[in-house]
Amino acid sequence: MLLIEEYQNHFVAYLEEYAVTKEPKNLYNPIQYILKLGGKRLRPVLTLMAAEVFDCDYKKALSAALSIEVFHNFSLVHDDIMDDAPLRRGQETVHEKWDINTGILSGDAMLIMAYQLFENYQPDTFQSLAKLFSKTALEVCEGQQYDVDFETRNDVTIGEYLKMIEYKTAVLVGAAMKMGAIVAGASVDDQNNIYEFGRNLGIAFQLQDDYLDAFGDPKTFGKQVGGDIIENKKTYLYLKALEYSNESDRLTLKQLFSINPEEIVSKITIAKQLFQTSGSADATKSAILHYTNKAFEVLEPLNISGKKKELLKDFGQSLMNRTV
Numbered sequence: 338m339l340l341i342e343e344y345q346n347h348f349v350a351y352l353e354e355y356a357v358t359k360e361p362k363n364l365y366n367p368i369q370y371i372l373k374l375g376g377k378r379l380r381p382v383l384t385l386m387a388a389e390v391f392d393c394d395y396k397k398a399l400s401a402a403l404s405i406e407v408f409h410n411f412s413l414v415h416d417d418i419m420d421d422a423p424l425r426r427g428q429e430t431v432h433e434k435w436d437i438n439t440g441i442l443s444g445d446a447m448l449i450m451a452y453q454l455f456e457n458y459q460p461d462t463f464q465s466l467a468k469l470f471s472k473t474a475l476e477v478c479e480g481q482q483y484d485v486d487f488e489t490r491n492d493v494t495i496g497e498y499l500k501m502i503e504y505k506t507a508v509l510v511g512a513a514m515k516m517g518a519i520v521a522g523a524s525v526d527d528q529n530n531i532y533e534f535g536r537n538l539g540i541a542f543q544l545q546d547d548y549l550d551a552f553g554d555p556k557t558f559g560k561q562v563g564g565d566i567i568e569n570k571k572t573y574l575y576l577k578a579l580e581y582s583n584e585s586d587r588l589t590l591k592q593l594f595s596i597n598p599e600e601i602v603s604k605i606t607i608a609k610q611l612f613q614t615s616g617s618a619d620a621t622k623s624a625i626l627h628y629t630n631k632a633f634e635v636l637e638p639l640n641i642s643g644k645k646k647e648l649l650k651d652f653g654q655s656l657m658n659r660t661v
Contacts, residue, residue: 338389338648341655344382351399352406367431367443368450371410374426380513381406386652387517387531390645401466401516404454408470409509411447412477414440419485448474458520465519473512480505491591493571495580499540507539523640530635537632538653544625545657547572551609552618563605569594573624575608578617586611629657 339347356372359365381402388398416422417430418440424430432440455466483501487493514535518528550565551574565572575594579587590611598604612618632653636646 338386338645339395341382341386341652344385344395345378347395348378348381348385348399348402348406351403355403363435363439364443364446367414367435367439368447370434371414371425371431371443371447372407374428376426378406380409380509383510383513383535384517384520386649387514387535388521389517390531390639390641390649391518391521391523391527393517393521398517398520400454400457401520402513404451404466404470405509405513405516407447407454408451408474411444411451412481414444414447416481418444419481462519466516469512469515469519473508476504476508480508487571490571493576495573495576498571498573498576502543503536503540506543507536510539510542511536526638527640530639533635534632534649534653537628537635538656541625541628541632541653542656544573544621544628545659547574548618548621548625549659551605551612563601563609566594566605566608567597567601569597574612574617574621577620578612578615581615581617581620582611586615625657629653 352372356369358369384398384402384405385395389395413425414431417425418432418437422430423433430440431443435443452467452470455463455470458466480501480503483497484505487498487501511532512535515528515532518531523531547565550572551563553562555562565574571594575590578590582590590608593604593608593611596604633650636649639646
């Protein structure tokens, strides 16, 4: 098996071959733009890694990996329109650089292109990939809708929040790994277990993101620390703080997350203090560890070597120990 950086490099080289200039340019240039903006390429790397875990040449999984990446970026283009976001990875979003109509149409094309990539596989593999992809794509849309709904609700539960991040984020991580297993011809049990590994790791990853948004190092995090607090997002940290706080602190927190003051530094400071004193910060770290351990547990029945299981665990640990 290769190093993560090597998988990334091979994938980017494949992506460069794929993202060629086509007509009409106003449809395809925005697609090239978003695909080349960079990012961690986490999902396609997982597809390549999963294929090799099951003794398959990673090159056979490149089309499936690219499909996951094209779909992920399609969802970002449309999410940015919904959020009216000006920046993505430090650069102008597609709808800002072009316009909203272009963003919608180019995003639609990306969804179709993601499906097209499965045509590079034999019929049985194509069917399995497309079936998983359809299920996952619909769940991602459901997760996005839950996220939108939560913005105007004051009664979101921990269970609902976990379901939202599972659908919006984690199922795509699980699907990325299962696609690698499908291409490799792994057994159905192994496909399902590697999916569960990715899904649980995806939940832990998003909870870690919530935690880093509040308590990450501004020098390494890559985004504005406290962004979720500024935007009044009802994250796991916020919901746990409500659950654990006394009545006075609960009222303070609710009021804090109902306003948009000019002085954002004090808002962030007070919210972080309440996260810590309530025990919410520690509860979030415990939840991250819980889902990471759940991911590791489903590795045990996999029909792969102990060495490969350790490599997957090391990868999971590296995600949970990240600062960005």
